[in-house]
Amino acid sequence: MVAITDSLVRLGLTARDKEDAIRQAAAILAGEGSVDPAYGDSMLARERQVPTYLGSGIAIPHGLRGDAGMVRRTAVAVAQFPDGVDWGDGQTVHLAIGIAAQSDEHVQVLAALTGVLQEPELAEALGRTRDKGDILRALGGAAAPAAPSAPAVMPDGYDHRLPAEITGHAGLHARPATAFATLARSFAAEILVGHGGKLANGKSMAALLTLGAERGTVLEIGARGPDGAQAVRALADAVASGLGDADEPEPPAPEARAAAAVPYRGAVRRGVPASPGLAIARTHRLRHAAPAALEEAPAGDPAEEAKRLEAALARAHEELRALQAEVSARSGSKQAAIFLAHQEMVDDPELVGAARARVAQGLSASAAWRAVTDARAREMESLSDKLLAERGRDVRDVGARVVRILSGAPEAPGIVLPEHPVILLAEDLAPSDTAGLDVKRVLGLATALGGPNSHTAILARALGLPAVAGLGEAILQIPDGTEAVLDGDGGVLLPEPDEHDRALAGAARTERQAADAEARAAAYRPAFTRDNHRLETVANIGTPAEAAAAVQAGAEGVGLLRTEFLFLDRDSAPDEEEQFQALHAMTEALRGLPLIVRTLDIGGDKELPYLRLPREDNPFLGIRGLRLCLQRPDLFGPQLRAIARAARAAPAGAVKVMFPMVASVEEYREGRAALEAVRAELGAPPMEVGIMVEVPSVATMADVLAREVDFFSVGTNDLTQYVLAMDRMHPALATRADGLHPAVLRLIGQVVKAAHAEGKWVGVCGNLAAERAACAILVGLGVDELSVSPPSVPELKARIRGLRLADARRLAERALACGTAAEVRALS
Helix, strand or coil, rough: CCCCCCCHCCCCCCCCCCCHHHHHHHHHHHHCCCCCCCCHHHHHHHHHHHCCCEECCCEEEEEEEEHHHCCCEEEEEEEEEEEEEECCCCCEEEEEEECCCCCCCCHHHHHHHHHHCCCHHHHHHCCCCCCCCHHHHHHHHHHCCCCCCCCCCCCCCCCCEEEEECCCCCCCCCHHHHHHHHHHHHCCEEEEECCCCCEEECHHHHHCCCCCCCCCCCEEEECCCHHHHHHHHHHHHHCCCCCCCCCCCCCCCCCHHHCCCCCCCCCCCEEEEECCCCEEEEEECEECCCCCCCCCCCCEEEEEEEEHHHHHHHHHHHHHHHHHHHHHHHHCHHHHHHHHHHHHHHHHHHHHHHHHHHHHHHCCCCCCHHCCCCCCCCHHHHCCHHHHHCCHHHHHHHHHHHHHHHHHCCCCCEECCCCCCCCEEEECCCCHHHHCCCCCCCEEECCCCCCCCHHHHHHHHHHEEEECCCCCCCHHHHCCCEEEEEEEEEEEEEEECCCCHHHHHHHHHHHHHHHHHHHHHHHHHEECCCCCEEEEEEEEECHHHHHHHHHHCCCCEEEEEEHHHHCCCCCCCCCCCHHHHHHHHHHHHHHCEEEECCCCCEEEEEEEEHHHHCCCCCHHHHCCCCCHHHHHHHHHHHHHHHHHHHHHCCCCCEEEEEECCCHHHHHHHHHHHHHHHHHHHHCCCCEEEEECCCCCCHCCCHHCCCCCCCCEEEEEHHHHHHCCCCCCCCCCCCCCCCCCCHHHHHHHHHHHHHHHHCCCCCECCCCCCCCCHHHHHHHHHHHEEEECCCCHHHHHHHHHCCCHHHHHHHHHHHCCCCCCCHHHHHCC
């Protein structure tokens, strides 16, 4: 906690006015080497933003949050003005307590002052005493930390307070804590969260995790500042709505099925089922290719070490953003949110502030970062809630990433694997390790630690890898190359199976493979409703490899190819030839099935650093999608040429083009004219050209556009956020940005009606297409095509086969008559 020392207490001062008093407090701090001389200007700027008068003649001037770099070490100065200083609004200050803190450490001083402020006579006496010891004893005593079992005491000044009950299915774990901290940082007010005798900085995800708040517990949210009332209301509402976690639990972890358990005779190692499936392979213990230069470098100049830390944190953030995009494309945005939480840790004000403070005290950047992340990880690992305790592994993962960058290693050390397939044994795996696994060489995961709800288990399920957790440290003694059976359903690892057990495992694996094959075989049949209405079922893909996966999953083509994969994670744009080769590989894999190529959709939430696009205050309403392409012919031209060449080499009609983020007829005409010019130049065949319906203007003008476009594809993700004016990534609004809102459904119905009147077809390629509750409604609205991720195709087809068109139409009519998304969902 923040200490008040004798050398930082000055008695009997006088001041002309409030500015003079604040500058004197800053001078005390600067004179002791705690802050830069310019810190007084920062304190005055903070005072203009948020008055620091607490009451009983006490004020606590401190600097702007953005000027934490001026703080060399945490300190508190007490400037006493016995004659008083006019603080404005009729307030007179006798004690100005100047605070220099890297993050929100001054909160501890607020807590220390609570007792003083509740005793006006004591506060008055401290304002006139001639004994520094009186001040040190009063503030030091009040600052003693509460016993762990005591309820959290919200400091005075945090006048805006509301309770909020945790409704999320797993408590305040990483994702909801990230959502809370992100929302909290959108307010200027200082925010505290109390629970279980602890207070946490509401803008620090890592601090929130240490509260150990489980489902059903009540948080106290307090705020201090000009928008404090709005902040606590918004945060309480967000907590009540689940912070994006209440209505969308993680896919359930598999449970051991005793009745169906394989009756192995050998000595099985029993753990916890973490991901279903069965693997038979040789074991291999996890080892990284550790870089040679990981030895701790001696600390240099604190200013230089601080710069190194900032650069490493920025680099880690970029790496994690790229990893999030990669996992999102491969496994879905739900799983990728793990790495959004990791980005939050890299930006966490308490972790970063504590590391900066240690650097200022003389530690190297890597030693400082390792110290604060290790301490935070240990604190989390000590929590009684197992799910929250497991998140300590995420803190260690982020800590190791930043330390690795500081060591000078260009990239994370890879996992060393033999050439043959293996069952990977590990104490535990970091989420970034799991996300980067080669699933052709790693057939299953067996960990000594962890549980079914760890991020590693969640990623293993997304990757389709059998996994067993909590097997105990003894598995790490199993020699590499030992044949083993890993049964993710039964939660067992069986090393060295005999012939009997090997045969049992082989039979079980064959049976499961046969069941999967049967499901896949059914997926190849067209999807007809029970009354013989056909619906096209196609796939959304983002890489060439997914084209073949889409065919194998039973997709009848590709309804959306996200061409951004060619432009991301590189230093320059791909040339025409590279783009053509990728598109040609996809048309070859699809064997004549349609490929709808969406032209480059950059902007909004997707950035390409090498384009050096100007910063926009609201990029979602700025230059993105087709608008960007029309402004950048150096990007658009090569892509259109590559598409035309791919169409020329593919079966007739196989390649179609779709423009994203079209908002007007003029934009569509300009885009189509550019494509037609390239097509004519290259002698490519005519191509169907459609647009994505993502903004309300296109939906309302669909009758006009239907005369010119060849098809529509509704991007429900963006359409929903633009119709409802709710950012679908906003932590408090994301769960309310629901594609089943009647306003969104009405626009989809309007587009279908306009398109069918002109003989054109309509697809849906947004997340709504894969929602179980949405399928029948979309069919009833008359949508002709649904496009989903390849793994979702078989289930979608089965769902369609269980419908009757007449029933779906009646359901859609009822949905359109509803007033809310909740009412629509209640229909199913």
